[in-house]
Amino acid sequence: xxxxxKMPSRTNIPAVPLPAAPALRLEEPADPAVPxxxxxxxxxxxLVGLGVVMVYxxxxxxxxxxxGDAEHLLFKHLGHLTVGGALFLIALLxxxxxxxxxxxxxxxxxxxxxxxxxxxxxxxxxxxxxxxLLGGSFQPSEAAKLALIVYLAYSLAKKRDFLKSFSIGFLPxxxxxxxxxxxxxxxxxxxxxxxxxxxxxxxLFVAGARVSYLGxxxxxxxxxxxxxxxxxxxxxxxLMAFLDPMAHRKDAGYQLAESLMAIGSGGLFGLxxxxxxxxxxxxxxxxxxxxxxxxxxxxxxxxxxxxxxxFAIIVWRGALAALRAKDEFSKLLAAGITAWIxxxxxFNMLVVTGLLPTKGLTLPFVSAGGSSLCVTLVAAGILLxxxxxxxxxxxxxxxxxxxxxxxxxxxxISAGR
Numbered sequence: 001x002x003x004x005x006k007m008p009s010r011t012n013i014p015a016v017p018l019p020a021a022p023a024l025r026l027e028e029p030a031d032p033a034v035p036x037x038x039x040x041x042x043x044x045x046x047l048v049g050l051g052v053v054m055v056y057x058x059x060x061x062x063x064x065x066x067x068g069d070a071e072h073l074l075f076k077h078l079g080h081l082t083v084g085g086a087l088f089l090i091a092l093l094x095x096x097x098x099x100x101x102x103x104x105x106x107x108x109x110x111x112x113x114x115x116x117x118x119x120x121x122x123x124x125x126x127x128x129x130x131x132x133l134l135g136g137s138f139q140p141s142e143a144a145k146l147a148l149i150v151y152l153a154y155s156l157a158k159k160r161d162f163l164k165s166f167s168i169g170f171l172p173x174x175x176x177x178x179x180x181x182x183x184x185x186x187x188x189x190x191x192x193x194x195x196x197x198x199x200x201x202x203x204l205f206v207a208g209a210r211v212s213y214l215g216x217x218x219x220x221x222x223x224x225x226x227x228x229x230x231x232x233x234x235x236x237x238x239l240m241a242f243l244d245p246m247a248h249r250k251d252a253g254y255q256l257a258e259s260l261m262a263i264g265s266g267g268l269f270g271l272x273x274x275x276x277x278x279x280x281x282x283x284x285x286x287x288x289x290x291x292x293x294x295x296x297x298x299x300x301x302x303x304x305x306x307x308x309x310x311f312a313i314i315v316w317r318g319a320l321a322a323l324r325a326k327d328e329f330s331k332l333l334a335a336g337i338t339a340w341i342x343x344x345x346x347f348n349m350l351v352v353t354g355l356l357p358t359k360g361l362t363l364p365f366v367s368a369g370g371s372s373l374c375v376t377l378v379a380a381g382i383l384l385x386x387x388x389x390x391x392x393x394x395x396x397x398x399x400x401x402x403x404x405x406x407x408x409x410x411x412x413i414s415a416g417r
Contacts, residue, residue: 091381
């Protein structure tokens, strides 16, 4: 009897593949997609709806007198709203992170349009300012607001580890923003230039740039603003009219004086929708820059406070969208759009109520004006898209870091996060 135990040949043992070790992840997965912020959407919708009503109320008589059709400006506004609404839906449904691939083309087109608008024979000059292209149907400075915000959000997010550096984190962004602001000042349009400058400063601050750099930029820009106000006759006259509008009611203070009379006559609840009197050839630009005065006269203090509440909701929910954003680009983009819309709304209302010198800025979502309405609706769509907090379907673009950044299994290591 053979007691030898035969061991199976090693070659006869089938190879069993071992499961791969799970990749080490240092970041929590993004939140699942949620519906767009309903409060933010409601505030935008109410402002747009109020704008349609007030534009018609403010322009019916002047349209009838000028072109023989009381609904002329209303239908023009509805046409702009249709285009803006379509762009709003595209911005709402398309992932906002795709904008990263279009940052530089958008910025280049914006700068090119600002250059062209200052060329005689190409830019349309109205009221002493050359601000329009395409026969007066497009205002490049409006599109420049959104293009600059998209660029700053992208570049600041990409350079987030170097924002304390003057030469990398501050100077390039200040130069690009300064070029855009300078082109807008050439039109001239000091109000829009200030909106661009303030929005840039807020974005740099939120991103983490040194406050000392921002203070230096503000100090460097102050003499320029002083020169543009004191040494330009019509701006100086507006400043004097701001200090005493009734003393200049027949000249530079006329628009402000009539605006104050409209708001003052509205009382608590207003004269009633359509019953305002100051819009009857008294308040210039009643359907655009000074539509807030018509709201005050016809809907009273209650109506003006309601408008303030709606913009406060937009700022609140926009800031919340920025805080909840899962990547730096989305956070800065939401912060920039919120700062722009909120600051411009406050600026417009302060001008109309005589708390700032008169400047030609629209009330976002409410005033008539195709370029302003369309661009702000696109911005609102982007902001609502950010509020969904969907996971990033383009991780490689988001993870593109500067050389030397550490990563494990393709996931960047974020220090201190």
